[in-house]
Amino acid sequence: MTTESQSQQLNVIFLPYPAPGHMNPMVDTARLFAKHGVSVTIITTPANASTFQKAIDSDFSSGYCIRTHVIQFPTSQVGLPDGVENVKDITSREMLDKISVGISMLQDQIELLFQEMQPDCLVTDMLYPWTVESAAKLGIPRIYFYSSSYFTRCASHFIQQHKPHERLFSDNQRFSVPGLPHNIEMTTLQLEEWVRTKNDFTDHLNAIYESESRSFGTLYNSFHELEGDYEQLYESTKGVKCWSVGPVSACLNKGDEEKANRGHREELLQESEWLNWLNSKQNESVLYISFGSLIRLPHSQLLEIALGLQNSGHVFIWVIRKRNRDGDSSLQDFEQKMKESKKGCIIWNWAPQLLILDHPAIGGIVTHCGWNSILESLSAGLPMVTWPVFADQFYNEKLVVDVLKIGVPVGSKENKFWMSIGVDAAVRREDIAKAVILLMGSKESREMRRRARKLGEASKKTIEEGGSSYNNLVQLLDKLKSLKMSRALNRTN
Structure with a gap:
């Protein structure tokens, strides 16, 4: 691990969304930052922390500067059973609504933590669009963590922009997704429900994508050799800087014990x-x-x-x-x-x-x-x-x-x-x-x-020293360090 003086060491907060497909890659990314000498804090709730705490404790014992900061989830206030703090634990639509209310109730508390901890950067899940304002108030970069592929982001962007599905006679009729380097055909039925029919989540998505364009950049759990065409297309279309640092799971979970315990709290x-x-x-x-x-x-x-x-x-x-x-x-x-x-x-x-x-x-x-x-x-x-x-x-x-x-x-x-x-x-x-x-x-x-x-x-090669994902992470951290130094200089002048 690179040793740095306290003034130079980056202090980064990660805020994962409590669903396995979002949380697991973000926790792995946070651990990767720590292994590159960053001081990392993951803000989460007790039941969610218990699924990955063993890995964090192991990293900390190995000399990396990483910890979880646990805040209580308001289960009783929203009417959920104790310990139900993750989307994977719910069994009804009603419970999902209660989890969403509980997550929104934590916003003020998390904002206060941001102010107390004075991080150099926020890495937050795409589903927290409000954090772009939090970062702006602190005068620091917010990095938008996207939990799917470049291909998905590009295809969904062009479908939302051109709406090819709205010109069809039936939901089973095929259309070509415009703007992509490959000919990709889909049907209206294969699109998300909130794209086919406008609902509450459609408005939330608009806020999410608006926060994406106002972020310092986006982090993708992908790699150049996998979907380089779409990485390029994303940057040129959205005009947002992106860093591919994946596959993060392969970087972090190399031993059998880590593979066995990942994202799970039971034996x-x-x-x-x-x-x-x-x-x-x-x-x-x-x-x-x-x-x-x-x-x-x-x-x-x-x-x-x-x-x-x-x-x-x-x-x-x-x-x-x-x-x-x-x-x-x-x-x-x-x-x-x-x-x-x-x-x-x-x-x-x-x-x-x-x-x-x-x-x-x-x-x-x-x-x-x-x-x-x-x-x-x-x-x-x-x-x-x-x-x-x-x-x-x-x-x-x-x-x-x-x-x-x-x-x-x-x-x-x-x-x-x-x-x-x-x-x-x-x-x-x-x-x-x-x-x-x-x-x-x-x-x-x-x-x-x-x-x-x-x-x-x-x-495997991309995450090793000299590989494209490895180099992308180093470049991002160098960029964040120079921003930190600029802010310190501005304060002293």
């Missing part, structure tokens, strides 16, 4: 069972299936997945959220059948994804196309079956399938908010089996696998 049960099962399989023979932390598929869809996997004939390891297990004898019968035939392994509720993806037996992944899962799969050099559900996931699918050419779409048709998924199966067993066979056993998949491996190698 993993029955590790030996699934690990022994994986160890018994041939290299690249197992398909991993996971839909992330938020998505809870209906029972009918889980049964279609089970039958699709069985009909594909390929070996699999599948993570299912625990809520789906209660009283579900058909899935338990399927689990027992797979156990006996040694064709499949089910992990209920949560699994150490980084550890599993890096196992030599894994040959591909069925993913909901969350940006973190895509980057983690890429870092492991794995091709994907793409099954987007909501938000940016349909854009990310287009990047994986049409631009990078390392994915097979399962045929997901409608972008539905994750709390609004109905009871019917959206994707049929035949389509699931077909996509799995194509990914795991076809001639075309060999080329996909080669491309995915190449990107996996690039993802």
Whole structure:
């Protein structure tokens, strides 16, 4: 670690949003800043801190200047059970509204902390547009942390600007996204609900994007070798400076223990069972299936997945959220059948994804196309079956399938908010089996696998000293240091 005098050392506050897809990469980025000699404070609430505190304590013991500053979440005031402070813990739309109210209630307290701590820079999640004003009051830069891909940001920008979907006869009619270097076709149904129909979130998004243009710059958990065309397009179109510093998960979670504990506060049960099962399989023979932390598929869809996997004939390891297990004898019968035939392994509720993806037996992944899962799969050099559900996931699918050419779409048709998924199966067993066979056993998949491996190698080089993501971070920190020195000079003159 670089030692610097107190006056020169940068003091940066990170403010993550309490949802795994936002919080995990921001915490990893904060840890990366600390490993480059920055004094880092992460502001969060107790239940959220408990999911990553072990990693922060470990970094601190290794001599890095990093800490969490915990503020109480107003659970009782908004009517939430104790410990429910993260979007992943909610079970209804009403609870989501209460979490949002609780987050907004913390704003004044966080503003006071900014003033007390006198940081040199704020790195805040895109969903906190008000922090651009906080930084302006303090006369310091605010960096906007974007939790998805450049491709997504560019595609959504051009769709909002040109509104090509508004000129169509039906929601299933295809249109080309204007302004992109590749021909990308989508349907209106694949766009976010708040783009298709104006609602409260549409106004909030406008405030978010307005704060983006007034920020010092944006941080992306991406890398030049992955989507350099779109990195360039973003800067030229939006006129906002950006720094790609990813994949941050690969930078920080190198040991097995870090991979196992990332973003989780409970000890993993029955590790030996699934690990022994994986160890018994041939290299690249197992398909991993996971839909992330938020998505809870209906029972009918889980049964279609089970039958699709069985009909594909390929070996699999599948993570299912625990809520789906209660009283579900058909899935338990399927689990027992797979156990006996040694064709499949089910992990209920949560699994150490980084550890599993890096196992030599894994040959591909069925993913909901969350940006973190895509980057983690890429870092492991794995091709994907793409099954987007909501938000940016349909854009990310287009990047994986049409631009990078390392994915097979399962045929997901409608972008539905994750709390609004109905009871019917959206994707049929035949389509699931077909996509799995194509990914795991076809001639075309060999080329996909080669491309995915190449990107996996690039993802490792980019974060090493001299790599583009490493250099970007160094350049950003140098820029922030010179700004700090300028402010100090102005104060003394």
